Amino acid sequence: MENKERVPFKYRFNRTILIRALVLTVIFGFAMFIPLAMKLYDISIQSHDELEQRALDQQTRSYAITPGRGSIYDRNGVALAMSASVETVCVSPRDVTEEKEAVIADGLSSLLGVNREIIVEKMAKKNRANEKIKEQVEKETADKVREFINDNKLTNMVFLEPASKRYYPNGSLASNILGFVGVENSGLMGLEAVYNKTLSGTPGRTVTARTADGVPLPEQYEMYYDAQEGQNLILTIDETIQHFVEKHLETAVIENKIAKRGCVIAMDPNTGAILAMATKGDFDLNEPFSIADDEVRNALGMLPDEEYSQALSEAQQSQWRNKAINDTYEPGSVFKVFTAAMALEENSFNPESKRFVCDGSVHVGGHTIRCHKAGGHGSQTFLESLLHSCNPAFIAIGNAVGPENFYKYMKAFGFMDATGIDLQGEAKGIVSSYEAYAADASAQAVYSFGQTFKVTPIQMVTALSSLANGGYLMKPHLISEVTDSEGRTVEKAEATVVRQVVSSETSATMRAYMEQCVLQGTGSNAYVKGYRVAGKTGTSQKRDIPDASEKGLYVVSFGGFAPADNPQIAVLVMLDEPGLERSQRMGGYMAAPVAGKIIADVLPHLGVAPQYTEAEAMTVDVTVPFVMNAAINDAKRTAEQAGLKVRIVGEGASVTDQLPVAGVFVPANTEMILYTAGAEKPADTVIVPSVIGETPEKANEILTNAGVFMRPIGAQTLAGTSALKAAWQESAGEEVPFGTVIQVEFRKTDVRDE
Numbered sequence: 001m002e003n004k005e006r007v008p009f010k011y012r013f014n015r016t017i018l019i020r021a022l023v024l025t026v027i028f029g030f031a032m033f034i035p036l037a038m039k040l041y042d043i044s045i046q047s048h049d050e051l052e053q054r055a056l057d058q059q060t061r062s063y064a065i066t067p068g069r070g071s072i073y074d075r076n077g078v079a080l081a082m083s084a085s086v087e088t089v090c091v092s093p094r095d096v097t098e099e100k101e102a103v104i105a106d107g108l109s110s111l112l113g114v115n116r117e118i119i120v121e122k123m124a125k126k127n128r129a130n131e132k133i134k135e136q137v138e139k140e141t142a143d144k145v146r147e148f149i150n151d152n153k154l155t156n157m158v159f160l161e162p163a164s165k166r167y168y169p170n171g172s173l174a175s176n177i178l179g180f181v182g183v184e185n186s187g188l189m190g191l192e193a194v195y196n197k198t199l200s201g202t203p204g205r206t207v208t209a210r211t212a213d214g215v216p217l218p219e220q221y222e223m224y225y226d227a228q229e230g231q232n233l234i235l236t237i238d239e240t241i242q243h244f245v246e247k248h249l250e251t252a253v254i255e256n257k258i259a260k261r262g263c264v265i266a267m268d269p270n271t272g273a274i275l276a277m278a279t280k281g282d283f284d285l286n287e288p289f290s291i292a293d294d295e296v297r298n299a300l301g302m303l304p305d306e307e308y309s310q311a312l313s314e315a316q317q318s319q320w321r322n323k324a325i326n327d328t329y330e331p332g333s334v335f336k337v338f339t340a341a342m343a344l345e346e347n348s349f350n351p352e353s354k355r356f357v358c359d360g361s362v363h364v365g366g367h368t369i370r371c372h373k374a375g376g377h378g379s380q381t382f383l384e385s386l387l388h389s390c391n392p393a394f395i396a397i398g399n400a401v402g403p404e405n406f407y408k409y410m411k412a413f414g415f416m417d418a419t420g421i422d423l424q425g426e427a428k429g430i431v432s433s434y435e436a437y438a439a440d441a442s443a444q445a446v447y448s449f450g451q452t453f454k455v456t457p458i459q460m461v462t463a464l465s466s467l468a469n470g471g472y473l474m475k476p477h478l479i480s481e482v483t484d485s486e487g488r489t490v491e492k493a494e495a496t497v498v499r500q501v502v503s504s505e506t507s508a509t510m511r512a513y514m515e516q517c518v519l520q521g522t523g524s525n526a527y528v529k530g531y532r533v534a535g536k537t538g539t540s541q542k543r544d545i546p547d548a549s550e551k552g553l554y555v556v557s558f559g560g561f562a563p564a565d566n567p568q569i570a571v572l573v574m575l576d577e578p579g580l581e582r583s584q585r586m587g588g589y590m591a592a593p594v595a596g597k598i599i600a601d602v603l604p605h606l607g608v609a610p611q612y613t614e615a616e617a618m619t620v621d622v623t624v625p626f627v628m629n630a631a632i633n634d635a636k637r638t639a640e641q642a643g644l645k646v647r648i649v650g651e652g653a654s655v656t657d658q659l660p661v662a663g664v665f666v667p668a669n670t671e672m673i674l675y676t677a678g679a680e681k682p683a684d685t686v687i688v689p690s691v692i693g694e695t696p697e698k699a700n701e702i703l704t705n706a707g708v709f710m711r712p713i714g715a716q717t718l719a720g721t722s723a724l725k726a727a728w729q730e731s732a733g734e735e736v737p738f739g740t741v742i743q744v745e746f747r748k749t750d751v752r753d754e
């Protein structure tokens with residue numbers, strides 16, 4: 001209705017004026033409209049396709065606002081994986097002018113180390129506005145690119161976008177569990193992959209409408225979606241314990257010439273929290289695609305081109321594999337502790353009075369099963385059968401449990417299911433179906449001593465923990481907490497009991513029995529002075545490989561915990577295919593010392609103080625005091641109070657020099673030498689002789705005669721035995737100052753546990 005309202009008279013134009021105005025408008029307007037009309041013709045008809053693409057690219061150019069990827073910390077807040085800011089160097093080909101093409105190709109190629117041809121190819125995609133030339137460029141290089149852009153007036157043609165890069169400050173530490181990310185910052189392996197969503201957060205987005213020239217339209221055309229920052233993972237892993245574990249495992253893998261890698265899991269047996277988990281050989285998380293093993297890398301280099309990429313990919317997969325959860329192995333004699341626990345729990349016999357006779361072999365279901373001791377162990381108690389690791393005795397013990405019960409306990413201890421640990425690709429263990437097991441007359445006999453079925457290392461350490469903690473099978477886990485970007489707790493993991501497998505009484509008995517396995521049995525080499533270590537050794541042939549026995553293909557292992565009366569750590573050590581000769585190829589010789597060294601390092605770290613027996617106190621390590629310049633009598637008293645004997649050289653009234661030097665550890669009762677005026681400490685150096693293979697007494701004699709002190713470590717039997725031999729020492733063949741303290745590790749050599 002309004003439109004039809006008559007315009008009031010007073011606003012009507014004078015007709016003449018109106019006509020003039022119209023004429024002028026037409027003339028000027030049209031003249032001005034010509035270039036615009038031509039441009040419109042060009043845009044809408046001639047360059048239609050190209051411009052439509054440009055419009056899509058440009059008029060709503062959207063920016064992803066990448067949230068920071070969360071960090072991964074150990075249980076004490078030590079960063080294991082973190083992201084740092086980097087930049088991506090891009091070109092906008094549609095903005096690159098012809099005269100600048102060569103400048104850009106040359107400049108970026110030399111600054112970024114990118115092939116010039118690749119840059120030229122990317123710049124040729126003239127309808128594009130954003131071609132990535134190089135990602136993850138660090139600040140130093142990015143600053144040079146900025147300078148290059150300014151100097152050559154390349155704004156809009158070359159630009160930088162913010163991005164982030166993942167760093168692993170400890171290199172290879174915990175590589176098989178942390179995993180790594182791809183260039184797009186998406187987790188590819190390990191925890192980075194399992195918790196990718198938690199760590200990566202949700203990207204925010206700003207969508208901006210732009211003119212065809214790429215100029216942003218005013219803000220009201222912009223839409224912003226909030227980014228959700230990535231959350232942090234706090235692991236149950238203790239970085240220090242992980243270091244201890246990796247150090248000792250790596251040494252064992254090298255020393256024992258392990259062909260198929262080895263692994264260790266350290267768990268809090270009371271909660272199922274993983275304190276450390278390692279596989280060696282491993283890889284550098286900052287260079288995950290490079291082959292870390294020199295031999296493997298060199299072998300790859302020799303391959304013809306057509307075989308190379310396949311072989312490289314296999315080598316990468318194999319170094320990334322987490323042996324502790326992805327691989328299965330025959331547990332061998334370590335499994336005997338479960339057979340023993342079943343018998344105790346089922347009251348299958350009186351464990352105090354029942355005797356088991358071994359005459360060297362036993363016939364079951366048409367097979368002859370031999371004991372590792374030729375001629376047999378004779379009559380043994382239940383505990384002795386375990387200490388001897390006697391197969392015929394364990395067949396009888398398994399029989400007493402009964403096949404049906406035995407199988408039920410195999411399941412209850414978790415050997416038939418994945419543990420559900422928060423990592424990818426957990427294997428399940430390989431146990432016969434009940435039907436196949438029941439139909440085979442010898443199946444249970446062989447299962448009783450841990451053969452013909454396979455378990456994973458994580459299943460084994462979890463089951464061992466149940467014997468340690470009062471009978472509870474715990475769910476193993478690696479994440480203790482998830483926090484947001486402000487550090488506030490979002491989620492907290494709690495210890496999860498899967499089920500109670502045995503009673504607290506059975507658990508207590510097994511703790512005591514397993515301690516005896518270390519004190520008097522095949523586990524001696526896991527002994528640690530001052531700490532009560534419990535555990536069992538195992539050596540198993542790789543039966544599923546043809547001629548495994550002839551080829552010497554074995555797996556050696558040790559599983560245990562400490563302290564035996566109040567376990568704080570459970571440890572499983574597994575070494576796959578040791579290369580040493582048969583007499584040394586034993587879990588008791590190779591794997592037990594690894595566990596012992598780990599426990600010796602970890603318990604003090606966990607605040608568990610050593611408690612020495614009277615006998616241990618006699619040889620416990622003491623710290624050499626500083627007595628230089630002291631009066632002779634004062635120095636003598638100080639040294640004796642520290643637990644050392646004293647020898648005085650010279651006639652002076654005060655100490656001018658001392659050996660060993662202050663601060664080093666030596667066994668109590670070591671003779672300290674005090675030099676006085678007129679008696680010079682020998683200034684010479686000495687060559688440390690090798691004592692490998694010698695008894696402790698002989699080794700001490702050799703080293704003392706050479707002018708150095710010996711500090712024995714490793715297995716020590718209270719009753720003394722000729723089977724104790726030096727297996728490792730410091731500085732053999734090296735030149736050291738007179739009076740240096742040399743560590744020598746002794747191992748029991750008669751630890752047969754096949």
Ligand SMILES: [Zn+2]
Pocket residue numbers: 358360371372373376377378388389390391392393
């Ligand atoms: Zn026997």
